[in-house]
Amino acid sequence: xxxxxxxxxxxxxxAGRTAFQGAPGAFSHEACVQLRPWDEHVxxxxxxxxxxxxxxxxxxxxxxxxxxxxxGDVEPAATLVRHSGLVVAGEAWRPIRMALMALPGVxxxxxxxVASHPIALAQCTGNLGxxxxxxxxxxxxxxxARAVSEGGDRSRAALAPAAAAxxxxxxxxxxxxxxxxxxxxxxxxxxxxxx
Numbered sequence: 683x684x685x686x687x688x689x690x691x692x693x694x695x696x697a698g699r700t701a702f703q704g705a706p707g708a709f710s711h712e713a714c715v716q717l718r719p720w721d722e723h724v725x726x727x728x729x730x731x732x733x734x735x736x737x738x739x740x741x742x743x744x745x746x747x748x749x750x751x752x753x754g755d756v757e758p759a760a761t762l763v764r765h766s767g768l769v770v771a772g773e774a775w776r777p778i779r780m781a782l783m784a785l786p787g788v789x790x791x792x793x794x795x796v797a798s799h800p801i802a803l804a805q806c807t808g809n810l811g812x813x814x815x816x817x818x819x820x821x822x823x824x825x826x827a828r829a830v831s832e833g834g835d836r837s838r839a840a841l842a843p844a845a846a847a848x849x850x851x852x853x854x855x856x857x858x859x860x861x862x863x864x865x866x867x868x869x870x871x872x873x874x875x876x877x
Contacts, residue, residue: 698742701732707824707846713869729759749868752805768872775866780859781844783852788836797826798841808861
């Protein structure tokens, strides 16, 4: 892994399969690309499924968010990690910057709802409240962006990493919607055995 990590070594840089929760373009996917660029990154809809992929041997490791500087523990991920029986082989704090995105050509005044993972919404309640948008929970940040892209509804927005807008053909309406300027999440790398 990179600076700011513990427990991982250069010998860890063999190609493998890293599980993450979410759709391509999610914060966990971004963390995989940055921290384990040599791996194949495998998406799972739930934290439990990503962890189970390591337990079953489908994936070599999983990168799971467990703590956020704004809201505390990322649940249910933190509890699932504690009870997984897997080894924490490394960890890294990563900055989390939320972007509001919608269909191309939509004006901010047209938006009525914003969808995202509940943990992401919780990191932006003040700023989203000021925009008078109704918050809708989704399984994932990038999954919400994909749904907005595919849905064609000009009143819907998603809260996700800015990169998700490019992946799903959306326009970023606002950057840095997180309530804290120093919003960070701690990710842990789970493996079946140490070393």
